[in-house]
Amino acid sequence: MTRGFSELAVQFGPSASLVGILSRPLPEFEVRRTAVVILNTGIAHRIGHHRMYVTMARDLAKLGHLVFRFDFSGIGDSAGREDSLSPTDAHQADLADALDWLTENCDVQDVVLIGLCAGAEIALRYGYKDQRVLGMVLLDPTVPPTPRFYAQYIARRLVSLRSWLSFASGRGRIWQELSTRAKRAVGAEARPAPGTMDDKVRNELEHLYGQALDRDLKLLIVLTAGTLDGRQNYREQLFDALPNVPLRGRAQVEYYKDADHTFTSPAARERLQELVYGWVGGFQDPDRVAVPADGSIENSEELSRMTVSPTRESAAGD
Numbered sequence: 001m002t003r004g005f006s007e008l009a010v011q012f013g014p015s016a017s018l019v020g021i022l023s024r025p026l027p028e029f030e031v032r033r034t035a036v037v038i039l040n041t042g043i044a045h046r047i048g049h050h051r052m053y054v055t056m057a058r059d060l061a062k063l064g065h066l067v068f069r070f071d072f073s074g075i076g077d078s079a080g081r082e083d084s085l086s087p088t089d090a091h092q093a094d095l096a097d098a099l100d101w102l103t104e105n106c107d108v109q110d111v112v113l114i115g116l117c118a119g120a121e122i123a124l125r126y127g128y129k130d131q132r133v134l135g136m137v138l139l140d141p142t143v144p145p146t147p148r149f150y151a152q153y154i155a156r157r158l159v160s161l162r163s164w165l166s167f168a169s170g171r172g173r174i175w176q177e178l179s180t181r182a183k184r185a186v187g188a189e190a191r192p193a194p195g196t197m198d199d200k201v202r203n204e205l206e207h208l209y210g211q212a213l214d215r216d217l218k219l220l221i222v223l224t225a226g227t228l229d230g231r232q233n234y235r236e237q238l239f240d241a242l243p244n245v246p247l248r249g250r251a252q253v254e255y256y257k258d259a260d261h262t263f264t265s266p267a268a269r270e271r272l273q274e275l276v277y278g279w280v281g282g283f284q285d286p287d288r289v290a291v292p293a294d295g296s297i298e299n300s301e302e303l304s305r306m307t308v309s310p311t312r313e314s315a316a317g318d
Helices: 049-062 087-106 118-127 147-158 161-168 172-183 197-214 237-241 266-281
Strands: 005-012 018-025 034-038 067-070 110-116 133-139 218-224 251-256 300-306
Touching: 005 049, 005 087, 018 049, 018 087, 034 049, 034 087, 049 067, 049 266, 067 087, 087 110, 087 118, 110 118, 118 133, 118 197, 133 266, 147 237, 218 237, 218 266, 251 266
Parallel strands: 034 067, 034 110, 110 133, 133 218, 218 251
Antiparallel strands: 005 018, 005 300, 018 067
16 A cells, blocks of 8 residues: 655744755554654755655655654755854754754654765764654765775775876875875874874764764664765775774664765665665654644645655655
8 A cells, every 4th residue: 555645844943944844644644653854965955966855755754754854054945044153053953943843843752863974974963962863874974084995095096007107107196195104104003193184083973973872872874985086995994993982783884885975876876765764664663643734833834745656756845
């Protein structure tokens, strides 16, 4: 049986300046306890690259979840903030407003955050601080480079004849990179010098992941190989980059060797979506929560009621 869903456009936040879309099962279908909040990717708005967030939201709604995707302040349809918060703090405040809206209007107490790139970093900074957050799906979050990363990166570069000729003659980017690495103290860790940018990023990530594990948050982390210049080139890179955090056995890490950063390939997106749907669905058995009736929420407008497959859905209300 096809499970239907509807979508509601809402304005929320202290001055109703933030715009979001709530995807929800139709009233005749059971609603799962765990809601999903999907976060912007950098300056991209709530539709997501290749409409990936639209598809995810609607599919998850058909599976019984309330799904909320919204534009951070100053992005997409959301107005800029009137205060003087830094971008980092503004993102955290916007996300808190989104969860508060879900709690106040839908009685949501359990939430999974999904974010790609910058959205993953926003989720990681926020998740451990809010008891409503049970887990996070982090798509291509920041992963510091490791000795193995550099070794594999250089090895792949050497496959290119032009790169090899530059290397053999002592010219080009590869030689410079290899020479720089060789000048560092030889050792298994080859960690960056204290106080460098890599070291600061590593320390912050170890703190954030450590806080998430202390809260016993569930983590699904999906890394992509992307292009030759990709930031990750092997599955265990996150574990190796953050040795002081016991992520092994605590986080589910997947590595998509043939996917790029925005999952351009339809096959890669379908694989990702199936992974996410199954992971989110594993939180708890269906348990009805309050779904707002049409017209019962201020600053809202129903966009659509659909029971068709994602490939035939209208783009209205994205």
